[in-house]
Amino acid sequence: MASNSPAVAITGISGNLGRSLAKQLHGKERVVGIDRRPFPGRPKDLDVHHVDIRKRKAEDLFRKGRIHALIHMGISHDPRMSAEELHHFNVLGTAKALEYCARHGVRKLVVLSSANVYGPHPDNTNFLTEDAPLMAAARFGEIRDLVEVDILAQSFIWKHPEVETVIVRPVHIVGPTIRNAATRYLRLKHPWVLMGFDPMVQLIHMEDVCRAMVLALTPGVRGVYNVVGPGEVPLSAALSELGRSPLPVPHILARSFLRRLFQLRLSDFPPGELDYIQFLCTIDGSRFAKEHGWKPEYGLRETIRSLAAE
Template identity: 70%
Template sequence: MRPAIVVTGISGNLGRTLAKLLHKSERIIGIDRRPFVGRPKDVEMYQLDLRKKKAEDVFRKNEIRAVIHMGIMHDPRMSEEEHHSFNVVGTTRLLEYCAKYGVKKVVFLSSANVYGPSPDNSNFLTEDAPLMASSRFSGVRDLIEVDMLAHGFFWRHPDINTVILRPVHIVGPTIRNAPSNYLRLRHPWTLAGFDPMVQLIHMEDVARAMVEALRPEPKGVYNVVGPGEVPLSSVLRELGHVSIPVPHPIARPVLSMLFKYRLANFPPPELDHIQFLCNVDGSRWRKELGWKPHHSMRDTIRSVIGE
């Protein structure tokens, strides 16, 4: 049988998008705790937890040429203990299997959110900027730890071509993350006196970036940007939404109460993203890969409402 590409987290909306791009040209093995709805028949699927010993069987019984790791839990309502165990322990096990069974290419999907929005941020953060998001948002701590695990793996195993992708806010018609959920609100909150520039990327462009990362050339950490950056007010105007300006001193305590009683799905620490800058420099990825997103800014914005 042909050498395979293992994709963790394949059952999510982004994973399914990636599988559609890859399965006709590559042998794909998916690993996810969830079932893969609408799975192409030629995609092999293992419904299991990376923390379990059975996950190693996938590597022992198959020749794996590459791994794309997206199997990260982002549910803000799950306990910190479960988040840490699933994300950090699961990633650690996966790295052990990659080293033990001679995988030659490993691609990690991280996020530009690891830098963290801050009033002290420069206009465009490079890949060398410190990962400060957890100082204001403890829920991102696991994502930073996984990013650092991948970074350490890169240096410890120079024989393995490791790529860490940090895309900006991912949006799309089936994406259910905090940015997409916020942009679907008919009357979203904004913070009075603040109108930060934001960067968005279409889910299909992120899937393309992961495919590009499988090429022999890329190695190391890359910020991945979409078609540019625009003020938050312009995004909301394009969607036809009428925002509600809220004074920032009262926004967090009010949203905390609404989130606690499940009257809002927007975690309070995410308010930083509609108050402060967290824009990144994607020039390294553009130069080394000749990268251009397929989706325009207007298409990317309107994708959150399925247009």
């Protein structure tokens, strides 16, 4: 693409999901990447800036870079950062990104959120719609930042109707290079399961999530959309497909035991994450399908098995 053509900016481009998204857009759009992390092996014609989204240098890119669309996925989950640092980077960084869009004439904004903002809960109904309350932070403080980012984006929709804003809430993202709580759990040889519980889980392949974000760039698309993969499956079936040997644990003991392990830094899993293998949190993705023809390309077995490929 010509160096002076309107660009799509991507925050968080150096992450594995960001790289996949850049690959899908490469050659179709001029892409401007914004990330504090390096992007080794990037194509020579991919314009990546190693800046903090909160800094003036980042705003300069919007002021001078002819950016017509922003895909904001620059949310950090770096365990080396304190909770306070993460909160400041994620929430203030999002606020700054939204501010740049409003101030510098960005016409399209796509914010990557997550279906996790709804939160697993014993009172959840099957297949939550986009209108369901975002309850994750009530029981699981570690997801507070993501809920706040989602709420900031919702507020932006109403305050700035001149910007076509899309909030994308995908189910658990998996893939050969994805490293998140869901993939860490599903890659364990002997994952804990809670005795008496076998919730349905929904997974989506990383390439399908990128396709959903590209679709969200289409002129006229705006609003909040759940994005689902090829279907739902009991947790036990997903673990069986991956050849795992689960360890049944009484749920009464599991939470206190995991809390102690987490405090001693013997586990990467906060005790709140047990909710995801105990309670239901399935979402309804029909709105995106009906209004914009969304359909994942990866089948259910292929999506699950992508976790085995490294």
